[in-house]
Amino acid sequence: MKTEPSFRESVDIMFNRAVALMDLSPGLEQKIRVCNSTYTVRFGVRLRGKIETFTGYRSVHSEHMEPVKGGIRFAMGVNQDEVEALAALMTYKCALVQTPFGGSKGGLRIDPREWNVHEMELITRRFAYELIKRDLINPSQNVPAPDMGTGEREMAWITDQYRRMNTTDINAAACVTGKPINGGGIQGRVEATGRGVQYALREFFRYEEDKAKANMSGTLDGKKVIVQGLGNVGYHAAKFLSEEDGCKIVAVIERDGAVLNPDGLAIEFLKEHIALTGGVKGFSGGTYVENGAAVLEEECDILIPAAMEGVINLSNAKNIKAKMIIEAANGPVTAGADEILNKMGVVIIPDMYANAGGVTVSYFEWVKNLGHIRFGRISRRQEEARHQLLLDELERLSNDPAITWELSENFKRQYLRGAGELELVRSGLDDTMRESYQSMREVWHTNDKVHDLRIAAYLVSINRVAASYRSKGL
Numbered sequence: 446m447k448t449e450p451s452f453r454e455s456v457d458i459m460f461n462r463a464v465a466l467m468d469l470s471p472g473l474e475q476k477i478r479v480c481n482s483t484y485t486v487r488f489g490v491r492l493r494g495k496i497e498t499f500t501g502y503r504s505v506h507s508e509h510m511e512p513v514k515g516g517i518r519f520a521m522g523v524n525q526d527e528v529e530a531l532a533a534l535m536t537y538k539c540a541l542v543q544t545p546f547g548g549s550k551g552g553l554r555i556d557p558r559e560w561n562v563h564e565m566e567l568i569t570r571r572f573a574y575e576l577i578k579r580d581l582i583n584p585s586q587n588v589p590a591p592d593m594g595t596g597e598r599e600m601a602w603i604t605d606q607y608r609r610m611n612t613t614d615i616n617a618a619a620c621v622t623g624k625p626i627n628g629g630g631i632q633g634r635v636e637a638t639g640r641g642v643q644y645a646l647r648e649f650f651r652y653e654e655d656k657a658k659a660n661m662s663g664t665l666d667g668k669k670v671i672v673q674g675l676g677n678v679g680y681h682a683a684k685f686l687s688e689e690d691g692c693k694i695v696a697v698i699e700r701d702g703a704v705l706n707p708d709g710l711a712i713e714f715l716k717e718h719i720a721l722t723g724g725v726k727g728f729s730g731g732t733y734v735e736n737g738a739a740v741l742e743e744e745c746d747i748l749i750p751a752a753m754e755g756v757i758n759l760s761n762a763k764n765i766k767a768k769m770i771i772e773a774a775n776g777p778v779t780a781g782a783d784e785i786l787n788k789m790g791v792v793i794i795p796d797m798y799a800n801a802g803g804v805t806v807s808y809f810e811w812v813k814n815l816g817h818i819r820f821g822r823i824s825r826r827q828e829e830a831r832h833q834l835l836l837d838e839l840e841r842l843s844n845d846p847a848i849t850w851e852l853s854e855n856f857k858r859q860y861l862r863g864a865g866e867l868e869l870v871r872s873g874l875d876d877t878m879r880e881s882y883q884s885m886r887e888v889w890h891t892n893d894k895v896h897d898l899r900i901a902a903y904l905v906s907i908n909r910v911a912a913s914y915r916s917k918g919l
């Protein structure tokens with residue numbers, strides 16, 4: 446029986462499959478593969494009358510572009526192998542969607558549910574202090590963001606900690622992304638990763654030959670979807686796909702089991718139920734089953750793993766019945782499972798593309814912070830004024846008795862409205878997801894050695910990283 450490699454090894458195996466098809470010098474190949482550095486810190490915080498020691502990491506995979514970018518994860522499973530794997534994925538992700546960053550990732554071994562808000566603040570600030578003093582958090586060097594177990598709240602604490610330690614840095618707000626709106630954040634960042642999953646699927650569904658590879662046709666309307674993990678990413682993906690594209694979320698898998706409903710689950714109600722009770726058990730809008738993992742193997746069109754790495758592995762890959770998998774999480778399919786699923790003809794939309802919505806909008810937030818101005822602030826009313834001018838002219842013409850048409854009120858309202866920040870962010874995200882998909886699919890369809898989208902994604906992104914190293918003279 447084959448044994449499963451570690452997460453980092455798994456990422457390397459997939460990287461190796463791609464570089465085997467490329468013509469890189471062995472030296473450059475190795476330079477791109479390896480993780481540049483991983484800083485480990487153990488620090489103590491006085492809590493509940495005694496000193497508690499925590500272990501945290503910040504790994505920098507590639508500095509071919511700076512700052513380097515990637516989230517900070519708070520979870521008990523955090524370890525060096527994991528942050529290094531995640532940092533490598535950030536390098537490839539940023540290159541694929543053309544956000545001008547190298548790859549990094551951080552983690553703190555902690556169960557955030559064990560500590561109250563005040564304690565979490567002390568711990569987060571202390572961890573941030575350790576990273577800031579080594580420039581592992583810095584607007585021009587290394588810019589973290591939320592990941593599993595962290596969100597706007599932690600990002601606000603980290604920014605404030607950075608400000609306290611760099612009182613004259615005019616770009617302090619850009620030291621981290623995923624901040625709350627009133628703390629320098631950007632509209633649409635919280636929903637961004639889930640929104641990106643939706644835009645990725647919409648783009649995939651625009652191509653008949655791509656759908657055919659997954660034995661599908663038609664639109665997203667009515668497609669059966671299983672979502673694993675209703676955290677920030679899974680929740681937004683499930684919500685948008687069901688409310689806006691007509692998908693049926695036939696099952697949601699959570700920590701305590703799964704709920705199923707062949708007619709589609711009401712995601713808003715389910716989310717409320719989870720917030721209230723801590724799990725999916727007892728939800729009246731579906732049937733509960735305790736063995737959540739088994740539900741990954743249920744029949745469906747699209748499977749969305751949106752929780753942990755390694756959930757689809759050598760032990761369950763051959764039982765997967767989904768026609769396609771879109772990796773909303775980082776590394777949910779192991780290298781071994783990837784091979785099996787590809788042989789079975791399951792189309793996989795790879796993590797480095799599928800969940801890149803988060804870092805894409807992080808990029809917009811970082812640019813906004815450096816520009817010190819909200820997108821649209823200068824142009825919005827001028828845009829509206831120009832639209833008004835056109836409408837006035839059209840109406841003047843329509844007063845001509847020889848012409849009988851009239852503009853509807855609804856058209857006028859929509860046409861007149863200048864784009865605000867949220868609309869601009871969504872437009873930029875949609876454009877990014879479409880363009881990046883097109884760059885992958887071109888390789889997928891034109892290189893006869895490339896049989897899956899993951900290899901195609903690696904080829905596109907490794908080529909870009911290699912070009913960047915070469916331009917530096919390496």
Ligand code: GLU
Pocket residue numbers: 514515516517588589590591592593622775800801803804805807
């Ligand atoms: N943690 C997210 C990811 O894995 C977001 C990273 C970022 O925005 O920098 O892509």
